[in-house]
Amino acid sequence: MTFEIQAQARAAQGTGASRRLRNSGKVPGIIYGGSKTPVAVEFDHNSMWYTLKDEAFHTALVKVIVDGSAEQVLLRSVQYHPFKQLILHIDFQRVDDNTSVELKVPLHFKNADVAPGVKLDGGTIGYILNEVVVRCAATKLPEFIEVDLSEVGAGNASVHLSDLKLPAGVELRSLVRGEDLAVATFNAKKGGD
Incomplete structure (x- = not known):
């Protein structure tokens, strides 16, 4: 099963920027790996929350579309708030047939x-x-x-x-x-x- 999710590149990084992002209903994340440089991205929190509830998403190839450009990735890490229903950060790794x-x-x-x-x-x-x-x-x-x-x-x-x-x-x-x-x-x- 292949999933497709939308993301936007983000320029502002750091604790304060991530907090402002979460307060606006977004989730900070990163896409790394491969020969390209890491890209800081943001996702819609609610759609990502419900996507993460699907067990298949955790082992599936995911197509992330960042500002019109597609990346094939795997979910590598999700950080949750200790007691709120809140995603703090999400990491994806770029993959291909040789990875x-x-x-x-x-x-x-x-x-x-x-x-x-x-x-x-x-x-x-x-x-x-x-x-x-x-x-x-x-x-x-x-x-x-x-x-x-x-x-x-x-x-x-x-x-x-x-x-x-x-x-x-x-x-x-x-x-x-x-x-x-x-x-x-x-x-x-x-x-x-």
């Missing part, structure tokens, strides 16, 4: 209700990880990684990182370091009826 990135990708679990351990034995599934760090080309970044729990039960008590089916060109950062962590485990029913 390799490491990014957190959410896990989507399926078939937990039909797993033999749950359906036949009355146990439960315990979720240990809800996201993983992947390394790949920016243009091959998956929106999410699906975890199939249909085989989890007493004989197969857990799903590990090595059990995940990854798209071509995507590798898990934990497996690169040699750690095969559990993603989800089967918890047997305790006691009698």
